[in-house]
Amino acid sequence: MEILALSGVSKSFPGVKALDDVRLSLRAGEVMALVGENGAGKSTLVKILTGIEKPDAGEILIDGAPVDFGSPFDAWRAGITAIHQETVMFDDLTVAENIHMGHHPTLGRGPFRRFVDWRAMRAHTSAVLARLEVNISPDTVLRELTVAQKHIVGIAKALSHDSRIVIMDEPTAALSQHEIGELYKIVAQLKAAGKAVLFISHKFDELFAIADRWTVLRDGRFIGAGTIGDVTRDELVTMMVGRRLDQVFPKVTVPIGETVLEVEDLSHPTEFDGISFKLGRGEILGFYGLVGAGRSEAMQALFGITRPSRGRVRIAGREITVRNPSDAIRAGIAYVPEDRQIQGAILPMSITENITLPMVDRVNGGPVLRPKRERALARRFGERLAVKATHWDQPVANLSGGNQQKVLIAKWLATDPAVIILDEPTKGIDVGSKAAVHEFMGELVKSGLAVILVSSELPEILGMSDNIIVMHEGRIRRRFRRAEATAEAVVTAATGGA
Amino acid sequence: MDLTALARRREVVLLVLIALLLAAVGARAPVFLTPASLGDVLTDTAILLMLACGQMAVILTRGIDLSVASNMAFTGMCTALLSKYHPELPIAVTLALAPLIGFCLGAVNGALIAWVKIPPIVVTLGTLSAYRGMIFILSGGASVVTHEFSRPYLDFPRQSLFGVSALLWIALVVCAGMAVFLNFSRTGRSLYAVGGNPLAARYVGIGIERCQFLVYCLSGAIAGLCGYLWVSRYAIAFTEVAFGYELTVIAACVIGGVSVAGGIGSVSGCLLGGLFLGIIGNALPVIQVSPFWQMAISGFVILCAVIVNSRSEARKGKLILRETEPPVPAPLQVRPETPS
Numbered sequence: 001m002e003i004l005a006l007s008g009v010s011k012s013f014p015g016v017k018a019l020d021d022v023r024l025s026l027r028a029g030e031v032m033a034l035v036g037e038n039g040a041g042k043s044t045l046v047k048i049l050t051g052i053e054k055p056d057a058g059e060i061l062i063d064g065a066p067v068d069f070g071s072p073f074d075a076w077r078a079g080i081t082a083i084h085q086e087t088v089m090f091d092d093l094t095v096a097e098n099i100h101m102g103h104h105p106t107l108g109r110g111p112f113r114r115f116v117d118w119r120a121m122r123a124h125t126s127a128v129l130a131r132l133e134v135n136i137s138p139d140t141v142l143r144e145l146t147v148a149q150k151h152i153v154g155i156a157k158a159l160s161h162d163s164r165i166v167i168m169d170e171p172t173a174a175l176s177q178h179e180i181g182e183l184y185k186i187v188a189q190l191k192a193a194g195k196a197v198l199f200i201s202h203k204f205d206e207l208f209a210i211a212d213r214w215t216v217l218r219d220g221r222f223i224g225a226g227t228i229g230d231v232t233r234d235e236l237v238t239m240m241v242g243r244r245l246d247q248v249f250p251k252v253t254v255p256i257g258e259t260v261l262e263v264e265d266l267s268h269p270t271e272f273d274g275i276s277f278k279l280g281r282g283e284i285l286g287f288y289g290l291v292g293a294g295r296s297e298a299m300q301a302l303f304g305i306t307r308p309s310r311g312r313v314r315i316a317g318r319e320i321t322v323r324n325p326s327d328a329i330r331a332g333i334a335y336v337p338e339d340r341q342i343q344g345a346i347l348p349m350s351i352t353e354n355i356t357l358p359m360v361d362r363v364n365g366g367p368v369l370r371p372k373r374e375r376a377l378a379r380r381f382g383e384r385l386a387v388k389a390t391h392w393d394q395p396v397a398n399l400s401g402g403n404q405q406k407v408l409i410a411k412w413l414a415t416d417p418a419v420i421i422l423d424e425p426t427k428g429i430d431v432g433s434k435a436a437v438h439e440f441m442g443e444l445v446k447s448g449l450a451v452i453l454v455s456s457e458l459p460e461i462l463g464m465s466d467n468i469i470v471m472h473e474g475r476i477r478r479r480f481r482r483a484e485a486t487a488e489a490v491v492t493a494a495t496g497g498a
Numbered sequence: 499m500d501l502t503a504l505a506r507r508r509e510v511v512l513l514v515l516i517a518l519l520l521a522a523v524g525a526r527a528p529v530f531l532t533p534a535s536l537g538d539v540l541t542d543t544a545i546l547l548m549l550a551c552g553q554m555a556v557i558l559t560r561g562i563d564l565s566v567a568s569n570m571a572f573t574g575m576c577t578a579l580l581s582k583y584h585p586e587l588p589i590a591v592t593l594a595l596a597p598l599i600g601f602c603l604g605a606v607n608g609a610l611i612a613w614v615k616i617p618p619i620v621v622t623l624g625t626l627s628a629y630r631g632m633i634f635i636l637s638g639g640a641s642v643v644t645h646e647f648s649r650p651y652l653d654f655p656r657q658s659l660f661g662v663s664a665l666l667w668i669a670l671v672v673c674a675g676m677a678v679f680l681n682f683s684r685t686g687r688s689l690y691a692v693g694g695n696p697l698a699a700r701y702v703g704i705g706i707e708r709c710q711f712l713v714y715c716l717s718g719a720i721a722g723l724c725g726y727l728w729v730s731r732y733a734i735a736f737t738e739v740a741f742g743y744e745l746t747v748i749a750a751c752v753i754g755g756v757s758v759a760g761g762i763g764s765v766s767g768c769l770l771g772g773l774f775l776g777i778i779g780n781a782l783p784v785i786q787v788s789p790f791w792q793m794a795i796s797g798f799v800i801l802c803a804v805i806v807n808s809r810s811e812a813r814k815g816k817l818i819l820r821e822t823e824p825p826v827p828a829p830l831q832v833r834p835e836t837p838s
Contacts, residue, residue: 075702090694092761102702115682
């Protein structure tokens, strides 16, 4: 029986068409796998289903009747519960309260009939948890639970309110092997209880293990749907990536010079293991992997933000110890982080201040600031990157995303690095700025820099890199030269295939 | 509950601390531990306890109410003038009017914060000055002093029932009411949700604006009631009544384990925090310690409280490598209302 049907759903954000005429159907007692590359529109689809975003066009039918979600609460009342990667719950409250928040049972009679009935709440919670056959106390504070246990509380919440549609957005991304097994069991129980499950995952193994049907999205468009038994992994991969490369990348190939950076067996107790690679002058080395494959974590360790457990790093043949980012900057490594708003730009500060920030001491040569020299430096690199601003003292907050990104790159170039790490440099910026960033990468390598490009955008990786390293679950899965890398092979490696 | 779990509860730690404090002071000045003297300490602290309860509700929602002391002084002046010019009014009118005036002042805060979306610290910093200024306008800068009050106005809080003063009874009712509200009403529980995770609160259909408005009204109403009690207790109303007292109130909350980041706090913690400050304030003069030490000590205790609160915030990684097991939850993490 079809519980939920979407048809013709479209959604645009400024500059991007996130969803275009997408359809989806969920049936009771079935697990539907939603498959697509990063940026294919899965997250937007989930946001529409959970009432966070409103579609521009299209129809959502529940039991055949059209619905219109004005708020997340409406969607939730209609029986849709999403278990997010980062669970949206109350860390400081107990499991019982998390499950009942907003709908606490009350005593119902007597002079205190409107009082919260704590006993009923605990009993109900215990019953639901027992149904899931998990050993969590209703009185435990959520903060004390592991990610897996929090997911289970999320599922218990769905069950306790008789949600009929459960959306799981990469629920196993942060789970250990044992926990994943537990989760599968619970998914099976949901199925048995007649719920419809929308399961989003990049891991094909698990899709084939638990899903009944599949839907593939690509570039915000519906590509296909069917029964999981009638499809192979290769076919799914082809549907996911099978696009013509509609972007032309301004790839500049310069002969790769002597090795500037050599990383050997870089490891971390919980996030990545045995990362080794060499990087030469004029080379762009692409790091590809699914979200959470450990790429950014490895780069952060390289840059001294986190401490690796072992491993050696050599710059121009000389071994260096990186204890903190300023060690890395001195050694000639620059890192343009992924989330520019959080980790990168200091929004209220001016362009000049942002650009000179990592080298305030070097520019000024003493404790007294020399605004003229600062501004000259900022202008030199700002102009080199063609930052569009009215003046160099303008706050970075007022710039567009693309220009903010350019300021960040300018900031790191000003430190005169030998190696520059660009972590998702074009994420969430408009097409024009993207092209500018790509073009600029060409200039970087022409001027003798070595570039590490961490990206989840396959075309960007394939289009810009000289060599590609694919990571999967914290380890290097495969290495490709530019000539031998195909979209299918890279995605297969990233999803854990051979 | 086993012993270690018990020791982790903020309330227990505070209780032990208070007992130690009492023992130390008692060793120097045994007179401090007589029932009469301890009763005085309680009566002295009663107003602080009520204000702390109101303030806690505000802080739970990630807000702050800096205007409580000004609100209190303004309401106090209103009731004082009323008593001066209309001594015939029954005390019940004062008792009803004081929370009402306070409520209205709090509602102004609440409306600006919840619907105009001005940050709480800005709004209440503004009303802190505004309400204080209104006292001057109302009274022309003059004080209302002892003989100008009507008898019932001064006598009511001192009346005793079962050997306990009316002031303490009122404090007891207010604090118990607050505890029941926070623990046994849906709205009360929602406050924890709003402060703990506003986004998630919206997901489960909680009206965040309504909650915000409500807590400032509550805090205001309590401040209003305390305004009358304060003026009556000290038998004087003037522009500078309780000047800067909001900081003591906030200190009581923080010592009592209320997280300024919102979502964590309990009435019992608040009461113990207030009691702790009250005992320090009353005990130090008894053992001839300068009152300036009082500020230093409460400052030190606040810092300790904040450090203890932040200890459990150690960052966990993402656990990408498959074979790594999730770390055993740190043993120091504790129940919501009682960070270790």
